[in-house]
Amino acid sequence: MAMDRDQVLRDAAALLSRKSTATMDEVARAAGIGRATLHRHFAGRDALVRALEDLGIREFEVAFDNARLDEGTAVEALRRLVAEAEPNAQLLAFLVTENQLFEGDEVNEGWARLDARVGALFRRGQEEGDIRIDLSAAWLTEALYGLVGTCAWAVMDGRVAAKDFQYMIIELLLGGARRSVEK
Amino acid sequence: MAMDRDQVLRDAAALLSRKSTATMDEVARAAGIGRATLHRHFAGRDALVRALEDLGIREFEVAFDNARLDEGTAVEALRRLVAEAEPNAQLLAFLVTENQLFEGDEVNEGWARLDARVGALFRRGQEEGDIRIDLSAAWLTEALYGLVGTCAWAVMDGRVAAKDFQYMIIELLLGGARRSVEK
DNA sequence: CCCGAATGAGACGCCCATGTCTCATTCCTG
């Protein structure tokens, strides 16, 4: 029928990224379907959020695959990763803040997988001597998520130009704000 | 009487930082007062959040003052700023995510003042030649907030040691993750 | 010591989002 589960999830993500308290009715309208239909496919709001979580994890698994994190230097891989993640930055921003709600109870294992891949990437960079070892891989992982989410918000609010998304994140994350004579 | 408005706000902030959906009843219990008393002092949940916003802005105004943003180099001032902001990092993390809800309607002007001060600090650093000019002051401001919030979450989740708070933020923000031969 | 103000506990009623259900309609399928 007209109902495309993944498209509905994407529409829901687009709305909830901006207004995390949106009603099921608002989500349904945003997706162009009836509230009843929304409930037929997602047992409830909770199930919808879980589905969004699954979608996000799937998207980022793919993004990670496309970024070929194992090829080239870790720095190069990181650049590719940010580029691949950009289309789903809003979804990430939503899920990161939403996850604060899941207080320990049954956190989706997918996040651990993603964390592990990002963490491994930073560790590889550290072993190769390209990434500082005084900043833990765990923190760099969190910081990457945080910066992506922050930049996604900044773009939505018009404080950062959309075209600068990748540059702002990568340059700050890798090079920092301080101006150095020679890197 | 026993009711200390500011202390109640601090208790509320401590709880809401961890569980942003906490009930008015939970907030009251966390503050050690009755729900009725809480309502007597704050017209409603919305008023409570606004009061928290005011508290946060006041705290950061003071933190900014204490950091003496105009003294020394911008980089030094930034270090002092992060140090001064640390005690209120959780509150900032809460307010930053909560502010996403205030969709344009009557945003507290205090944020603009704070933004202006941080932005001016980064611009000063750029003019002095210590801060990169290819990263806009607006983005650096957002990134600072984002990193502080992210690190606060990471500390709460135990992914970053509390004692490393300032170091992780300042070093990443200023120096970036990339290891350079000489700065 | 006394009196007034503030508090805590609880009882309501209200509102809104949720989740379920029905029924007419539309759409695909065979």
Next chain:
DNA sequence: CAGGAATGAGACATGGGCGTCTCATTCGGG
């Protein structure tokens, strides 16, 4: 073209949090 499945719109009951109120109790100033 006919039948069945899926959808949309709406009605309905429910729950939970919110806001208000009352009343007994406690605290503190005079």
